[in-house]
Amino acid sequence: SQQGEEDPQALSIQEGENATMNCSYKTSINNLQWYRQNSGRGLVHLILIRSNEREKHSGRLRVTLDTSKKSSSLLITASRAADTASYFCATAPWGNNRLAFGKGNQVVVIP
């Protein structure tokens, strides 16, 4: 089954800096989604980008999708300490709504 693979796995930045995470996948997708998980909590949906879209914005989040390279990136601008969390990408294939998750990126924002 296809999976998202995030890169890098861990990121430590200063508050106010931008954080960029990448995700690659192997097969054709219906959409790609990014989720955030705070320690010991559930997953919070951040943004969904469809396969026919190239870029989406939501507040301080910017997601790009390059289907030719089978990759996506998540940019968090002007990071805050509250952005400290694990970030997961997940892909949905055509034909069913089954998400395949990557192993996640641990982001630490230092105040």
Add this chain to the structure above:
Amino acid sequence: DAGITQSPRYKITETGRQVTLMCHQTWSHSYMFWYRQDLGHGLRLIYYSAAADITDKGEVPDGYVVSRSKTENFPLTLESATRSQTSVYFCASSEWTGGFFYNEQFFGPGTRLTVL
């Protein structure tokens, strides 16, 4: 409460016992899912359901049983719990609005299950 809830939030059981994890959503979403999250594996899909009375296996279904007699409920049963099923279990739901594209999934708070 509106949204998606799971119960219990924490459960300790013994090997060989049957355990049922409950999931309830108030949005009338068509799709519901069960995932498990383990260190080193990320989230893996156990079972999913496209509608009431329609279920299908995910990546790691062995040892689990699901049912969906009502749209809002999607219980997950471990028929004979094993230590390898110690994990955090997440339920999720997603709306089906037709068309070519699927929608985002909304996750419950999780159930932390320990099998001794």
